[in-house]
Each structure stands twice: as C-alpha cells, then as structure tokens.
Amino acid sequence: MAYMHIGKDFTPPDVPGKVTGRIKYAEDYTREGMVYARLLTSPIPHARVLDIDASEALAMDGVFGILTADDVYPDGEPQSTGLKILTNEPTLVGEPILALAAVDEKTAETAIAAISVTFERLPFVTDPLDSLQPDGADAYNGGNTFVFRQGFAQEKWTADQVASFRAGNEPTAEPQQTVAYGDLEAAFSASSYVYEGTFTNAGYPHMSMEPRSAMAYWEDGKLYLYGGSQSLTAFADGIAGIIGVPKEDLVFINEATGGGFGQRARAGSVPVYAVPAKLSQKINRPVMMRTTREEEFTIGGARQGLTGWIKVGFKPDGVMAACDLWIVSDNGGKGGGADAYSAADCISVLYQADAVRFRGTAIGTNTAHRGAQRGPGQNQIAPIISPILDVAADELGVSRFDIRKINTPMTGDVGGPQRTPFTSAYMPEALDMASAQFGWEERQSRRRQTNGSKVIGLGIGQGYHNAGRSGMDGIVMMGADGRLKVHNGVGNLGTYSYAAVSLAAAEVLKMPWDRVDIITGRTDLHLPITSPQDGSNSIFTNTRTFYGAAQDMLAKMKEIAANELGGAVEDYDISNERVHQIADETIGMSFGEVAAIGIELGGKYTGEAELPEELAEWTQIAANRLAGTGFMGIFHDPRHEGNPPGFTVTCCEIELDKETGKFEILDMISIAEAGTIMHPKGMDNQLVGGAVWGIGLSALERHLYDPQNGIPASTGYWQSKVPTYLDCPLKIDTGWVDLPDPENPVGARGIGEPSQGSVSAALTAAITDALDGHIFGASPITTDMILNHIAGTSEESVPLAQNNFRG
Amino acid sequence: MNPKLTRRRFIKGVIASGAAATTTAAWYSATGQEKPSGFVERLVRINVNGQVRNVDVEPQETLASTLRYKLGLTGTKLGCNRGECGACTVLVNDVPTYACSVLTHSFKNDRIETVEGLESANGDLHPVQQAFVEELSPQCGYCTPGQVMSAVGLLRENPNPTRDEARHALSGNICRCGSYDSYLDGVMRAVELIG
C-alpha cells in the first residue's frame, strides 16, 4: 500500500537537540533554591538496621534534613520482594537506607559520613544453588523465594540434588512452576537425535548511560518531578502511586531519557525517584538527587541469571519433536521476572516443537535487583538453543539453514504453552532474505577454514519477542490554525517510536509532516495513557491508538462539513488539508475552518461531551483539562486477538584465533520481520543497537560478586564490559521483510528485543562452529573459556554458579 | 571494604567539591551566613568556546563540573564520572579529552570547546552535527555530545579517515544503545559534507 508517511525516513523532532546538547535530561535542570540529596546505602549484602543516629549530621551547617524508611513507610515496609524507596532491611550492597539533603553535595557527603547506622548482619548468598542447599543462606527475611499472594517461603533441595544438578543431570527436585503441552515422552521416542545438558546465562546490569538522577519540587500543592523513564504517562501513573500523590497533582517532566532497556519502563523499577519528591516535601525546597555510576549499578537493575538443564529431541528429518527445560532463576536481592518461562515460550514459538515442558524455580540472592532487560528470557535462551540446532543438523545430515526453515513459525501457526495464534508470522521470508543477502550457501565452503591459528566460524540465529499490546487511549487536537497536535504519552526512550507512531495520525488525515506537532515531554501538556514502553510493544500499541484518534477527528470533520455545506457524511473526503465533497472538490473548507467551527460547537467536538466510556483515569484527567480548548479526536482502543510477534534473523561470519581465544566478527547481517516498517532509519537503529547488545550477551557481559563478602565487582563499564566500537563489526548490514500485520491498522509491529536475540544466537553458533561443534552451554562465552576448552582444561571452578566467573 | 578508601569515593568527593563552589557561594551569600572553614574560592580564567570566562574553581574541581554546574554548559554529559565512557568528551586544543578526569585549573592557557560551541554564528549546525542528524546517529542521545566532539577532533586531525580509522578514533566513546554503526555512518557522511 502506498503511504504518504509510513515507511519513509523523517527527522524526529528531538534529534537536533541531541546533537547540539540542547535537549535536557533530568540532571540538566536547576531550580531556584535547589539543594542536593545524597544516599546512604547499605555496605553489607543482607542486614537489618537497628539504629540510626543522625544527630551530628543534622546539626551541621547547610544540612536540611534526612529521609528514612520510617518516613516513607510509617505503617511498616511492604513485606514482599520488589524495590523499596528506602529500607531498614537491605538485601543487597548498595540498597538505599536513607537520604540527606544539604546545600551542596560535598556537605551532604560529609554529613552522611557523620551518621552512625547500627546494622545487624544477616546471612547472605550470591548463588541460587548455594541457597538451595539444606544449610544455604536465604536472601530475604523469611526465605529465599517469594510466592505470589502467599509471601516469603523457604525452598531447599537435598545436598545430593544440588550436587547432581551441578554434575550435569536433570534436577530431581519439585519445581515451583510447571507448564507443558504435547506428549513429551512420545515426542522423545520419535526423536533420532537427542541433546541433553546443563547451561548458565549470566545476569548483567542494564548500565544505561544516563544514571537515574531526579529532581523534584512542590508548588501550589503540585509535585513537579524531573526524571528519566522509558515511558511517560504510564510511568507517571505508577510513580504517583509510589509517592502517594494524586494523579492530577503530579507533573512528570521527561523530555529525554538516556537509555532504558527494560529497567526504566515502569515506576516500580525506579522507586528511588520518590526520594527527592519526599525530601522536597519534607524540607520545602527543590531537591536534586544526582546518581553515581556505582549507584546506578546497584539500584539500576540487572538481567536474571538462569541456571538450567535442557533436553531437545529431533526427528530424522530435523523437525524439533520435544523440548524439556528446567531452570533455576536468580531473582537477586529484590525479586525478579519471568525470564525462565519466556525462554520456554520462545523455543515453542521459534521452533514449533510438538511437545514442550517447562519447569522452573526462582531463588533470591543478595545481588542486584533483577527485572526486565531487553528480551527477558527469549534472549538468554537464544545463545543456548542455537548451537544445539546446529549440532543436531550436523548429526542428522540436514543443513543448518534447513533445520531452521523446517521448524519455522508461519502465519496460521500457534506458539507458546498457551498455544496462541500469531496475528501473522513471516519468518520463512525473513530466513530466505537473510540467507540470500548474506550469501549463506555460498559461504559454506569457508566453514572451518583455517589460516594459521585462525579459524572461520559461520552462524545463523533467530530472535523473537511478543511485540504488541492494545487497550490504550489516543488523543489528537486541532486549533483554528489547522495544525495537528498529537498528544503523545509514549515517552522518549531513544527508539523514536514515539515519533514513528505519530505518523499513523498524520497518515489518516493526510497531513504534511511539517504541519504536525508532537505534544510530549511533560504530563501537564495533557497526554493520554499508554502501555509502558517495554516488550517491543510501542509501535503496534500506539499506531492503533493514534490511528483511532485521527479517525475520530476525520469523522467529526466530515460531519461538520456535511452540516455546513450540505450532503451526507459519505459524500466527503479529505486532501491537502481540506474537507471537500468527493463529487466537487471546490465545495469544502480547510481543516482550520472545520476546527474553528468544531470549537464553536463544543460538545463532543471539543471533548466536553461523549468521551469514550472506557478511557483510563489518566486519560480522563487529560481529556477533561483539554476539553473546550480545541477540536478533539479521541479514541479508546479495544483489545486485539492473537500474538503479534517481532522476529529477526541474523547471519554472521567470525574468525576465531585459537592462540588468543579472541574472535573478530568479519560480517554480519540482521533482517527484521516486524510487519509494515514505519521508519526505516529507526528500524536500522534498532537492528544495529540490538546487535551490539547481542555481542555483549554472547561474549562479554556478566555480573561478578565477591562470594566472601557479597560485594559487587562489576559496577563500572570496564568491569561489566559493555561492547565498544572495537568489539563490533566495522559494518552491520540490515534489512526487513515489510509485510503488513492484519491486526494493526497500518500493519506494524515492534522489533527492539529480538534484534539482540538473533545476533546472540548467530554469534554463539559461529563460535561453536569454529570450535568444531563444541557446545559451551553458556552466555557469555569468554576468552578464558575458549582457551580452556582448546587447552582441554576444566572451564568451571564452580559448575553452574551465578554471579561468579562462570555464570 | 572501607568504602571511604576507594578511588570511587575519592572521585565523588572531588566532584562534590566542584558543585560546592557555585551553590555554596550563592547560598551562603544569600543567607548571610559565615562560610565554613576550608571553603576556598579561586578565580580562574578559562577559554571556553572562544569566550574567556572567569569562574570560581576549587583546587580539585574537574572540568566537567565547571562546565556543567558553573557555566551551565550541560551538553557535556556525565555517564560515569570516572574515565570509562566518554560521555564528557570535550576538545582541549583540538584534542578529545575526558572532562570528568581533568582538573579545570590546569587549562588556564588552553582552548576548550564543548558541543555548545560548534554551531556557526548564524545557527548552522557543524557538519558533524548535520551528518549525525541526517544519518539518525543518536538513539537516546546521552552519549551523543561526546561522540560529536570525538568526531570533530578526528576530522580536524584527519579530514579523510577510513571507516576503520573513525572506529578507532571514536572507540573511547561508549554507546550503550549500540548506535556505533549509525555514528560511523554519520562520520563518513560528515566527511562528504565537509567535502
């Protein structure tokens, strides 16, 4: 379909501000009379605060006050996992205990050093399997796991059960969760190749470039909060509840955000923004809380580490018959996510196995907060399953491309333990496109070619994430100037999705892009609710709402024109910012004229009557404040049917040096299958950005903790080792399938998360290939692991351990 | 571990003292209170973006602190404040320099350029900035000013770099969004724009 805007490149309005340094992040703001907060954080991994003596600090010049957990939780701290604003029961090093405000940061630091905190040390643990031992320490007060709606519980295995798992065997303990479909036994019986082994995925920090600094002040009973988030209205909606301020009294200002990757999508992951808000309320001054890189590590969250056992069976023709997956998740010090289940879901979706069983147990450790990180679960399992497919292909005499094509999901298929149908699935087309553009077949002759100590490895991998939601709200406005205003609460994460989804409204009204204003950046501009900007959902979710809101405006325009100029609504169409009769285009009026009449008429035309009943509370507040101020299109999106998937395929060629254990990526291509492409350059950015994350997942990034003292050892960029320019190929090629999804009005779905998974899958497969099919069963595969394998020495000092050099 | 003894804490102390000079001076003078003992003010002249600026600088104040918190040049970002990421990159006599890791008082006779100083007098973007817009190089944008300054520094020294030379020149600038490819596209586009 030929579109006016969709599928064409444009410059999102925030880009010039990014290259000039003019756009503002939370820490760039100041306010008259602003004072500075610093945090006192826990120096020990698991403790109870018995006493806080701040008398000396509070007597110092320039100190305005402190905020403790007793201030923020006067009725006692919530007894559940999850981050707290401040706590007297720290379960990880770096957890905030109290905050102090002073005239400047130096005074605040000096005063904090004068505060005496008496801790009761409690047992701690950094590895989930250690905690499962009969005498293992529990990470939380009340157990090592948290059961939904029941509370803390203790989960222990026998020493033999832990030892057997560490020795590489299927766990025999009772799992906390079991999900299955199909006849597993029959499917394994029908298999002619079965792989079985254990694996680890290391957890690692998000390391967003902008630390989570925030500034807050109160004025006329309203709270003005400046912070970085992935979402805008969804985040504001949540943080209002955490702070305890009525939604209508919060103004959240968030023009730009220095990276998110899952951890800043929802307010529950960044409750620390409540610190400056509450301190400001207490001392009646604006408070800036600058966060350091070290603090960003400890409160900034991390990916769950997974310790697992996997058994996969393939039929003689390469069809995946069965997959049996058992995972112990590392939930860290504050509870985790559902990564392990998503890993099983991903295998079911991508390889359409006849039978799948997932068993899982989630255990806390006194390490960083775990939560959603780019493709949680789907992306950890990608580097584990891909080499298994390759070894099976070689064993069965099927090509490594064909084993993926044989098992591919396609339109009409279902996926996941819930057997949910896809809205559409063009993975076969993506596989073909990647293979053709990379020259996969032609390159096979280079496979495992050697040049001195160097050897070539080829890898192909697939990525998947569910990529779309619905049920949100959209608002567009127009004044007598005829400009279209898209009230946009999506949030500026850096993907430019907020801008790309606004194209859907411009498309409906056939508006030139330079006549469209995106109203965003602060919630007092009256923005509708949307889903948190995570899970690759934004494009699908918000094209639906903005398309719907623009359609509402279009219908109202035609009504007004028919009333004013005669004829029926059906007799009218739009072009060149005019509503006109189809039969005689000279009979019509400009958008500005229609809007002016709508404003004159009021009622439903200006949002003063007939609002959709199902609007979320947040949207109602916005709509009520906008009512009467302009010509309004407003829409509540009904729910869609099925699973809108985001798929990627990556091919790569590496040269691995067996003397050094290092490898260089010689060539890489990533292909997206995300329905209609809204914004090609934005899509390209998501593919190359995901590729860099995939390289980090496969080869570099991991949490390290000192197991003796529970102290984090990877708080900085060089210790956690995020990929740099030199870890990446000189050029990453990209492409996309670009076929429409029927459940979206413009055919679009999301892509941000799978773009990492397919790269990790392909790169790990290439490393495996270069090492003659050796399966490490790990992410990351580090240089020392490669060298140890080549030398024939043991790879693991502690098998299947998390937060140390293996896991 | 004694947290007070780590290098991390030391650097935080340095930064905190940088912030102190502006805000403390303003606050104490506004409230009429005595400044506490140990409070030092030093007037330093530095050349930033072609303008000589007089600024109160504490002995251990970093250039990033001075630029951001005293001169209001918040385009220079702090990603790590400890020499790991490059978000704070500025040019000192055309050489890309981590502003978080150098002390302001050591640049009294030097030419400091920040991202705010690149646009021409009539508001035109510098070719590197223009190229980064055209290639949609930034994602979240937090590392972008540092990437821009490293690229400008490179092109002054080598107006015709290969993509690989550009990759090495910018390798001190981390981009957590992973936009390296798009930044390199931007640098190569800037080479064309400069002609």
Ligand code: FES
């Ligand atoms: S802020 Fe200076 S190198 Fe990171």
Ligand code: FES
């Ligand atoms: S664009 Fe986000 S860190 Fe580089």
